Amino acid sequence: MVYHCPICGAELIERKAEAVCTFCGRLTPTEYICLQGHHICEECQLATMPQVVERVCESTKEKDPGHIANLIMKHPAMLMHSAQHHFIVAPVILAALANAGELVLHKGRLRAALRRTADIPFASCGTRGECGACIGLGAAVSILTKASYLKDKERSLALGASAEALFAVAGAGGPRCCKQSVYLTLETGVAFLKRELGLEFPLKIECDFSSRNQECKRERCKYYEPSVETP
Ligand SMILES: [Zn+2]
Ligand SMILES: [Zn+2]
Known part of the structure; x- marks a missing residue:
């Protein structure tokens, strides 16, 4: 074997x-x-995937959220397309920001971030115009600004972050690709957090999944690299 x-x-x-x-x-x-x-x-x-997200985000020293997300997405329990992608974004962003020295990550914060986006169902992009990965960025901004429905600017920022990510994913076209949605959301997030909150961390997106993903959009995806052909 x-x-x-x-x-x-x-x-x-x-x-x-x-x-x-x-x-x-x-x-x-x-x-x-x-x-x-x-x-x-x-x-x-x-470990279950929520546990994997927590274990990786608690221990990683990585400042690039794309690297952290790629590692999580390579866990054997991770499916190529799934609602598992919805609860990755917020914890990954918080962990990367903490490692970049932009915030102190208090105990329990990762789990709280994960819970906020763990209930967004599979296929919600197509059924209700809501990609869970994008909402993960809204959740991260909400946590960073301590937003709630009663707040003013903080609430607008959380909504704006999700909206910008949704526009990016919508602009990329379908059919689905959960990896692409995570990458587009992280790119949107890095730009948004720098512009709106002055938080900076590096990001270099490398898609390691095109050869494993039978539905890869290949040349229609800006992350597609024909030379990256892992088994
Ligand atoms: Zn381990
Ligand atoms: Zn290896």
């Missing part, structure tokens, strides 16, 4: 040792390991 690394696609080698888990950053026992050094611990393997 041959197993492949969920991160890079390389063949896994049977090796009983210890290695740092790529997802949670803890030193844990290995059964198999990737020659590129990737390893996923047992707890991360068995």
Whole structure:
């Protein structure tokens, strides 16, 4: 039986040792390991996707939210297209901002961010004009500004953030691509947070999913790189 690394696609080698888990950053026992050094611990393997988001966002030192999102989206429990993408955006943005020194991430904040967008159903982009990834940006802005329905400017900012992301996703055209929606939302978010709140963090989007995604829009997607062909 041959197993492949969920991160890079390389063949896994049977090796009983210890290695740092790529997802949670803890030193844990290995059964198999990737020659590129990737390893996923047992707890991360068995975790649900909300738990994976929390584990990654709590431990990552990465300042680029695109890198954090890509790692989460490579977890074996992550589907190519799913409502799982809706609850990634807000925690990923908060974690990246914290690592960039732009905010202090208090305990429980990631879980709270995740909960705000965990109930947006699959396919809501097409059924009610609401991409959950975009709403994740609104949730992040709401958390950062402490917005509520009773606030003035803060409420407008949260609504505006979601709206800008929705325009970006709408402009890209269909059919769906949850990866593209996450990337477009992160790009919108980085520009929005700098412009409106003076918060800065880096972003370099690299889509690692085009060859695995049978519905990839390829040349119709600005993130499509024909040279990036992972198994
Ligand atoms: Zn690997
Ligand atoms: Zn782990």
